[in-house]
Amino acid sequence: MPVGSANGSGGSAPGFPSRSAGVEVTPAPPKKLRRLIEQMATADPLWRAPRIHGELKMLGIAISERTVSRIPRRLRRPPNQTWRTFLHNHVGQVVAVDFFAVPTITMRVLFVLIVLKHNRRKVLHFNVTKHPTGAWTPRQIVDAFTDREAARYLIRDRDSRYSAEVRLRIQSLGMQEILTAPRSPWQNPYAERLIGSIRRECLNHYIILNARHLKRTLSSYFRYYHRSRTHLSLDKQCPFPREVLKVGKIVAIPQLGGLHHRYERIAA
Numbered sequence: 001m002p003v004g005s006a007n008g009s010g011g012s013a014p015g016f017p018s019r020s021a022g023v024e025v026t027p028a029p030p031k032k033l034r035r036l037i038e039q040m041a042t043a044d045p046l047w048r049a050p051r052i053h054g055e056l057k058m059l060g061i062a063i064s065e066r067t068v069s070r071i072p073r074r075l076r077r078p079p080n081q082t083w084r085t086f087l088h089n090h091v092g093q094v095v096a097v098d099f100f101a102v103p104t105i106t107m108r109v110l111f112v113l114i115v116l117k118h119n120r121r122k123v124l125h126f127n128v129t130k131h132p133t134g135a136w137t138p139r140q141i142v143d144a145f146t147d148r149e150a151a152r153y154l155i156r157d158r159d160s161r162y163s164a165e166v167r168l169r170i171q172s173l174g175m176q177e178i179l180t181a182p183r184s185p186w187q188n189p190y191a192e193r194l195i196g197s198i199r200r201e202c203l204n205h206y207i208i209l210n211a212r213h214l215k216r217t218l219s220s221y222f223r224y225y226h227r228s229r230t231h232l233s234l235d236k237q238c239p240f241p242r243e244v245l246k247v248g249k250i251v252a253i254p255q256l257g258g259l260h261h262r263y264e265r266i267a268a
Helices: 031-043 049-058 065-070 081-089 136-144 164-172 189-201 211-227
Strands: 094-103 109-117 122-129 153-156 176-179 249-255 260-266
Touching: 031 049, 049 065, 094 189, 109 136, 109 189, 109 211, 122 136, 122 211, 136 164, 164 176, 189 211, 211 249
Parallel strands: 094 153, 153 176
Antiparallel strands: 094 109, 109 122, 249 260
16 A cells, blocks of 8 residues: 555655655765864854855865755854954054043042053053043044054044044044944953953052042053063063063062062072
């Protein structure tokens, strides 16, 4: 008796496609080939099926592009890898600028602008103001590069403090602006990390009196930050590298009034 459907009509056995349906069955690629396609899709997140298929073709692997296209869809791609790759590839050509606010003992708010060079985590420039006006901010950008070559890229957010005059000054220095997406501080990670360090390691332990006191405090912190503080991202060196000393008595040198210390060796 022929195998039929529930209503008695002819058909194929359960689990097998019907020949009469006219559906072309594409065999699944072997496990080893599937892993290779997944590896390509993960390692090269900008590639899509045509590019992967072309690469397989160059390796002498016969597979349809349609089959290739089905595999990367099921992969969970790491988020934001393209942006991280950009930051990594251009780390020596990028500076970041950002504002952060600091309240004083009288509950007034001061604004700090920092300009940070990515590759050695150097603070190229900072300044403090009560009112970051349209004239004050572009002057800080110019001051940051008065005695040094401008970077190729400048990363900033979309804060209204960056006026048309700021953008004009950035262009005049030959830098290309890279704007972060709205409400996306993670796209300016080096500057945000620095601001977090400033707060945790310095400002959270001080009561700021006024703009002059804040500027003096930050100047002391940046001396410590550049010449004494070891950075994990710099293989536990400083932005201005310290000499490794192996001989002598170890002494502690207070930094920021004893909030931190630098350890040195001196002749016994």
